[in-house]
Each structure stands twice: as C-alpha cells, then as structure tokens.
Amino acid sequence: MLKFELKKVFSRPGSAIAMGILAVVIGVTCWFATDVYYVDPNGVKQRGPSAVAALREEQKAWAGELDSEKLRQVILANKEIKSSPEYQSEDENEREIAYSRGQGFKDIRDLLNHAFAAGFCDYDYYCADRLSGDMASQFYGRRVSLLKEWLEGEAKEQYTDKEKAFFISRYEKIKTPFYYDYMTGWTRLFDYAPTVVMITLLILGYLVSGIFSGEFSWKSDAVFFTSFHGRKRATAAKTGAGLCLVTGIYLVTMLIYTAIVLLYLGADGWACPIQILFSGWKSFYNISVWQEYLLILAGGYIGCLFTSFLCMWVSAKTRSAVIAVMIPFVLIFIPSFLENIPAPFVGKILGLLPDQLLQMGNVLGYFNIYSLGGTLMDAAPILLTVYAVLAVLLVPWTYRIYRHMEIG
Amino acid sequence: MELAVTKLTKRFQDITAVDQVSCRMTAGVYGLLGVNGAGKTTLMRMLCTLLRPTGGTITWEGEDIFAMDGRYRKILGYLPQDFGYYPDFSICDYLMYVASIKGLRPVTAKKRTGQLLELVGLSGMEKKKMKKLSGGMKRRVGIAQAMLNDPKILILDEPTAGLDPNERIRFRNLISELAEERLILLSTHIVSDVAYIASEILLMRSGRICASGTTDELIAAMPERVWSMTVEKDQTEHFMKNYKTVNIKAARDGVELRLLSGQRPTPDSREEAATLEDLFLCYFGEKAGEEDA
CATH class of the missing domain: 3.30.70 (Alpha-Beta Plaits)
Known part of the structure; x- marks a missing residue:
C-alpha cells in the first residue's frame, strides 16, 4: 500500500517538475556555498579546489586556543599589515596583496571587531585596527561586559532580572579560551542551510498536499473507502507515505548539501564553540559547531514534518490540495508581516513560530527565553519539543478525519 | 445471504434523497430503476457504507453493516457511477493497488488480476496506462476492480452510462456471468439494461421504492x-x-x-x-x- 501511495505522488506530472526544481535549487545553492576565493601573495584572486586548499593552509596556521598571546599576535600582525605600503597604496592590486597577508586570521579579526565594538549590538569593521597588543587580555571580559551593558541599557525593559541573570550566567559559563580552527566549510554550510530547508519544505508541501485530497480529485474515493482497508490501513498508509516523503527527501537533500559543501571546503573546526563563528559570537547557547549542525538538521526536519503533516491535515479536512499547498507559504511568510507590530509580546510569539525551525542557526543568535513553570528555557529546545509533539498529534487527527469521511 | 434495508432514510438539509426505503435482497441480480435524481446513488452509497443514513438500518445476515465495518467491506464490490482512477497508473498497477487495499495478498492479487483481465477481455493490456483507455475499457477495469475480492455483494451504479450499444451488450453479458452465487444490485435509468439480466426490479421514485418484483409481476400489476x-x-x-x-x-x-x-x-x-x-x-x-x- 505504501509503495502505491508513493507511486501515486510521483506519478503526477507536477511531482517530477517539483523534484527537478529541488535538484536545480540545491545545485545552485551548493555552487554559491562553495564559491570561496583565495588571494595569492601576488594579489590575484583564485577560486576552485586549489584556492580552498591554500586558504585552509593559511587559516590552519592560526589554529589552536584563542588565548591572550594568540590574540595579541593577531592584533600585531593586523597592525603590521595596515601600516604596510601595500595597504596604504591606492593601487587595487597592492591592496589585494595586503589583504592576502591577513587571510589566515581574518575570522579572528572579525571576533576582535565584535568584542571591542562600542556596544553589544554594534559591529565595527575597523575596530581591530585601533587595538593595541595589551588589549588582547580584555577579549573574553569584553564579551560579558558588553552583554551586561546592553541588558542594563537598551534591553532593560525587555527582560526580567531573572532572565538577565540567566543570560549572564550562560555567558560566564562558557569555557575559555575558545579553540579556533579553519571552519569555512561550516560557516558556508550554515549560511545557506535555511535556503535549502525552506525550498525543501515548499517542495514537500506540494508533494504531500495531494496525498489525501487526491482520492477526491481523481474521484477514486468511492472505491477507496469501500475497500476492506480503506478506512484503516490504507488511510494509515497515506500518513506513512507522507512520513517517508518528508524523511527521505529532507534527509537526502540535507545530506547531499552537507556532503558537497563539507567535502569541498572541509569539515575542520567541528569541535569549536559556535561563538567562533561570525554569526555565533553573541549566542548564549554554549554548544559546539557539530551540535549546531545537528540542531539545524533536527529543526529543519521537525519543521518539515510539522508543516507537511499540517498540509496533509488540511488536505484531508478540506479535500483540496490547493488550500493545503499554501500552508508552507503562510507559515514562512506570515512572520514577516507580524514583525511590524510594535508590541512587546510579538517578539516572544515570533520566536516560537514554526518558521524558526527552518532557521535554527538564527535562533541560536536570538535572545529568546521563556519561563515554563518558573524555569527559564531557551527557544531551541521548546521549538523542537513543541512542534515534534504537534506533528505527532496531527497524525491520529488526520487519520480520524479521513477514516470517517462520508462520500455524498 | 440476505441484505435487508429497513425504513432507510437519508436527508441532506431540507432534501430527503431516500425516504423510508425497505427491501430485502438475496442472491440474484436486482435492477434499481429510476430517473436521474430518484435517489438511486444515495441509496447505493449507503449500501456501500459511504454515507451514513439519517434513519433506518441496513443489515447483512442480520448484522448492521456499519457495525460490521471492515468485515462488511470485505464481501463488498462497488463500481461507482463516476468511476475514478489514478491516470498515470497502468491497469496492472491500478488493480494491484485496489487488491492491496481490499486485503488480498500479493500472490493472490496477481493471480486474481490475471483472471479478471481475461474475464473482462483486457488481458495483454496490463501495462497500458489508465488514462489511455477508452470509456468502455475503463468500465471493464471498473468491474474488474469491483470483483477482485470475489464479493458476495456487487453494487454497480449506472455501469453502462456512456457506453456504446456494443459495449453495453458486452457489459450486460459480463454481469450475467458474474451473477452466480452473489447478490448484484445494478442501478440504471436505462430500461434495456435491467430488462435482460435482472431477476427482480426495484422502481425508485422521489426517494421511495414505488414498486418491485419480476418484470412479469410488475407488468401484470401495471x-x-x-x-x-x-x-x-x-x-x-x-x-x-x-x-x-x-x-x-x-x-x-x-x-x-x-x-x-x-x-x-x-x-x-x-x-x-x-x-x-x-x-x-x-x-x-x-x-x-x-x-x-
């Protein structure tokens, strides 16, 4: 039965087109994600595997614990480049030569820009250029002090004292010094992951939306519901087909995307804390890069599962694939409209909408926290648990609706 | 073998599609005759458990068919008026799928599919896609799917609608062949369909059975x-x-x-x-x- 349900889905001409679109989008996304350049000592931009290898070699040279000494070295090396005639030159090629000398510690320089910016929410690209070597020792302290300043200033009304203490405690608990390694593969993987997850979700929404309503549009409902298993196992097989589609297509897509990006750019840095990443510096989630990857993977899966099951529920309830196929669009785009409502609770609500599951990398950067029975919890585990439970609950509900369907 | 309908009623808001219908059917071919809108399809849909009645009961061997649930559907074959199918399935795929939802094991399903395709004159066309079949061929696949589980009750709703005279004759003969040891209820608004094959005719008008009996009995009572x-x-x-x-x-x-x-x-x-x-x-x-x- 399951095999035939899947066959029904893929026998629709639109399904082949949808799968083709997914393949093209994944291909294009992989191309963008792996498009890394390296500037050689002559100031010439290079692309391709040799450029990746050269960049990796340069950044690997700075791998290790980011202690005060290493940070001091970065500050001094950066200063040396900025004072070099090549950097001062008006000639573009000369400036590229200067850039090439700093590629190895470019990521660490970004962290310095974060740490020594004027405010918690600021980022000053030239901040590292103004630092002196002895300021390196303030690096980790600045991270905490900037947070405290922000919580007592700009975000004063946004959080309770308990919540503020929670954030500060998380910041203080992180193990320092951070371990740094070349991690372009992960950075690029995380940058484009939401695009891949969203496209996969839209395609899945299209594929599953016809599973239940198809019997009505094909007018095969009467034969289906008068069969021995029609109101039991055959209905369950439809849910099974939805689960197989979501699991299979999502996992295959994500694994292909991950494999292409990491095989091309390298998986080094998997054990580093996410605070090493440009997007993860402010995160209060004290986890490593591989754990962030698992969160993105799990969030995307649960998001796709929940949304697809919701599509199937709507499809069973309304007997229409057209309404069901709109569900993923609504779930993805509605939050963009809600963002404009200037109410304090809106942010809290937005942080728990299912679209957040599709961009778990961003969730890790938000300061969203919820109080459950007096215990403070961050958004990520709530999102994963709530939507996994809702997805599971939709299964018997959909089954029940379809099983008791009357054909007039 | 008895299918008993007692005071069966179905209302859709203010419209009473089937009104207090009572009848008993045993083995044989029953022709349900009535004009369009007489309530034939609604009655048949209730007999197939697709619609729940507003009032009255339908029993098979004394047991309520809705309470029997799957056990009743196991002995039921149904060819709906609008016979729908999966357009991109081949005949073989379609029948194997219907066999699977009818609870047939794959080996039995394969054997039965072969036999039925032979019976309906479609053997050798197993790989042909459903959407490429003519109206008559689709109807033949329809009767084959209804027969897959060798049903004791076979309900055919307007099976000859849209068929040309040759196909209609062929179809009537096929139904006669299948009539042995089962109850066949055939609904139609085409008199000649039932004139030849029905052992008993039920005349339906405005949701009610207005007369029933053999052709001779009905004519005599005209x-x-x-x-x-x-x-x-x-x-x-x-x-x-x-x-x-x-x-x-x-x-x-x-x-x-x-x-x-x-x-x-x-x-x-x-x-x-x-x-x-x-x-x-x-x-x-x-x-x-x-x-x-």
Whole structure:
C-alpha cells in the first residue's frame, strides 16, 4: 500500500517538475556555498579546489586556543599589515596583496571587531585596527561586559532580572579560551542551510498536499473507502507515505548539501564553540559547531514534518490540495508581516513560530527565553519539543478525519 | 445471504434523497430503476457504507453493516457511477493497488488480476496506462476492480452510462456471468439494461421504492394498459397532451402512436403487450427516457 501511495505522488506530472526544481535549487545553492576565493601573495584572486586548499593552509596556521598571546599576535600582525605600503597604496592590486597577508586570521579579526565594538549590538569593521597588543587580555571580559551593558541599557525593559541573570550566567559559563580552527566549510554550510530547508519544505508541501485530497480529485474515493482497508490501513498508509516523503527527501537533500559543501571546503573546526563563528559570537547557547549542525538538521526536519503533516491535515479536512499547498507559504511568510507590530509580546510569539525551525542557526543568535513553570528555557529546545509533539498529534487527527469521511 | 434495508432514510438539509426505503435482497441480480435524481446513488452509497443514513438500518445476515465495518467491506464490490482512477497508473498497477487495499495478498492479487483481465477481455493490456483507455475499457477495469475480492455483494451504479450499444451488450453479458452465487444490485435509468439480466426490479421514485418484483409481476400489476393506434397528424398533439405516449412513428396514412391508458383511448385502438419500457413510462411519466440508448 505504501509503495502505491508513493507511486501515486510521483506519478503526477507536477511531482517530477517539483523534484527537478529541488535538484536545480540545491545545485545552485551548493555552487554559491562553495564559491570561496583565495588571494595569492601576488594579489590575484583564485577560486576552485586549489584556492580552498591554500586558504585552509593559511587559516590552519592560526589554529589552536584563542588565548591572550594568540590574540595579541593577531592584533600585531593586523597592525603590521595596515601600516604596510601595500595597504596604504591606492593601487587595487597592492591592496589585494595586503589583504592576502591577513587571510589566515581574518575570522579572528572579525571576533576582535565584535568584542571591542562600542556596544553589544554594534559591529565595527575597523575596530581591530585601533587595538593595541595589551588589549588582547580584555577579549573574553569584553564579551560579558558588553552583554551586561546592553541588558542594563537598551534591553532593560525587555527582560526580567531573572532572565538577565540567566543570560549572564550562560555567558560566564562558557569555557575559555575558545579553540579556533579553519571552519569555512561550516560557516558556508550554515549560511545557506535555511535556503535549502525552506525550498525543501515548499517542495514537500506540494508533494504531500495531494496525498489525501487526491482520492477526491481523481474521484477514486468511492472505491477507496469501500475497500476492506480503506478506512484503516490504507488511510494509515497515506500518513506513512507522507512520513517517508518528508524523511527521505529532507534527509537526502540535507545530506547531499552537507556532503558537497563539507567535502569541498572541509569539515575542520567541528569541535569549536559556535561563538567562533561570525554569526555565533553573541549566542548564549554554549554548544559546539557539530551540535549546531545537528540542531539545524533536527529543526529543519521537525519543521518539515510539522508543516507537511499540517498540509496533509488540511488536505484531508478540506479535500483540496490547493488550500493545503499554501500552508508552507503562510507559515514562512506570515512572520514577516507580524514583525511590524510594535508590541512587546510579538517578539516572544515570533520566536516560537514554526518558521524558526527552518532557521535554527538564527535562533541560536536570538535572545529568546521563556519561563515554563518558573524555569527559564531557551527557544531551541521548546521549538523542537513543541512542534515534534504537534506533528505527532496531527497524525491520529488526520487519520480520524479521513477514516470517517462520508462520500455524498 | 440476505441484505435487508429497513425504513432507510437519508436527508441532506431540507432534501430527503431516500425516504423510508425497505427491501430485502438475496442472491440474484436486482435492477434499481429510476430517473436521474430518484435517489438511486444515495441509496447505493449507503449500501456501500459511504454515507451514513439519517434513519433506518441496513443489515447483512442480520448484522448492521456499519457495525460490521471492515468485515462488511470485505464481501463488498462497488463500481461507482463516476468511476475514478489514478491516470498515470497502468491497469496492472491500478488493480494491484485496489487488491492491496481490499486485503488480498500479493500472490493472490496477481493471480486474481490475471483472471479478471481475461474475464473482462483486457488481458495483454496490463501495462497500458489508465488514462489511455477508452470509456468502455475503463468500465471493464471498473468491474474488474469491483470483483477482485470475489464479493458476495456487487453494487454497480449506472455501469453502462456512456457506453456504446456494443459495449453495453458486452457489459450486460459480463454481469450475467458474474451473477452466480452473489447478490448484484445494478442501478440504471436505462430500461434495456435491467430488462435482460435482472431477476427482480426495484422502481425508485422521489426517494421511495414505488414498486418491485419480476418484470412479469410488475407488468401484470401495471395500473395502465398499452394501446397502439394510427391517428391523423394534427391529432397527435391532443393525444400527447392527454396520454403518456411511449412512441410516435410517422406512417403512410398518419401517425402511429403507442400510449398508456386505463381505458381504450379510441374505438379503433389495439391493446398491445406491455414491455418494461412501458412500465417505466407508466411510473416515471415525462421524466422517463432512454437518452443513452
């Protein structure tokens, strides 16, 4: 039965087109994600595997614990480049030569820009250029002090004292010094992951939306519901087909995307804390890069599962694939409209909408926290648990609706 | 083997589609005859558990069919009026799928599919896609799917609608072949379909069974008699207005009429033996007709 349900889905001409679109989008996304350049000592931009290898070699040279000494070295090396005639030159090629000398510690320089910016929410690209070597020792302290300043200033009304203490405690608990390694593969993987997850979700929404309503549009409902298993196992097989589609297509897509990006750019840095990443510096989630990857993977899966099951529920309830196929669009785009409502609770609500599951990398950067029975919890585990439970609950509900369907 | 319908009623808001219908059916072919909108499809859908009745009961061997749930559907075969299918499935895939939802094991399903395709004259066409089949072929696949589980109850809703005369004859013969040791309920508004194969006819009008019995019994109980006569052309309208007219045929010396009347309409009219078609007109009046014949 399951095999035939899947066959029904893929026998629709639109399904082949949808799968083709997914393949093209994944291909294009992989191309963008792996498009890394390296500037050689002559100031010439290079692309391709040799450029990746050269960049990796340069950044690997700075791998290790980011202690005060290493940070001091970065500050001094950066200063040396900025004072070099090549950097001062008006000639573009000369400036590229200067850039090439700093590629190895470019990521660490970004962290310095974060740490020594004027405010918690600021980022000053030239901040590292103004630092002196002895300021390196303030690096980790600045991270905490900037947070405290922000919580007592700009975000004063946004959080309770308990919540503020929670954030500060998380910041203080992180193990320092951070371990740094070349991690372009992960950075690029995380940058484009939401695009891949969203496209996969839209395609899945299209594929599953016809599973239940198809019997009505094909007018095969009467034969289906008068069969021995029609109101039991055959209905369950439809849910099974939805689960197989979501699991299979999502996992295959994500694994292909991950494999292409990491095989091309390298998986080094998997054990580093996410605070090493440009997007993860402010995160209060004290986890490593591989754990962030698992969160993105799990969030995307649960998001796709929940949304697809919701599509199937709507499809069973309304007997229409057209309404069901709109569900993923609504779930993805509605939050963009809600963002404009200037109410304090809106942010809290937005942080728990299912679209957040599709961009778990961003969730890790938000300061969203919820109080459950007096215990403070961050958004990520709530999102994963709530939507996994809702997805599971939709299964018997959909089954029940379809099983008791009357054909007039 | 008994399918009993007792005071069966189905209402859709203010419309009563089936009204207090009672009947008992055992092995044999039953023809459910009525004009479009008489409630035949609603009745059949309730007999197939697709619709729940507003009132009344349907029992199989004394047990409520809705309580029997899967056990009832296991012995049921149904060919709906709008027979839908999966257009991109081959005949074989379609039948194997229906067999799987009917609870047949794959080996049995394969064997049964082969037998039924042979029976409906489609063997050798297993790989042909459903969407490429002609109307008649689709109907034959429809009867094959209904027969997959070798049902004790076979319900066929307007099985010959849209078929050409040859296909219709072929279909009637097929149903006759299948009639042994099972209950077949055949709904139609085409009189000739049931005239040949039904052992008992149920006439349905406005949601009610208005008469039932064998063809001979129904004809014998007809409240009107059949007359034929030749009249002047300008008198035709008068007769058509005042009598149920079965047939009008132009003749050399006027117009030949076949009509129904309790009394002899004119002194020179001849009484004729009634047919099922006359009976149909008698009960259904102006709404009756064989538009598909």
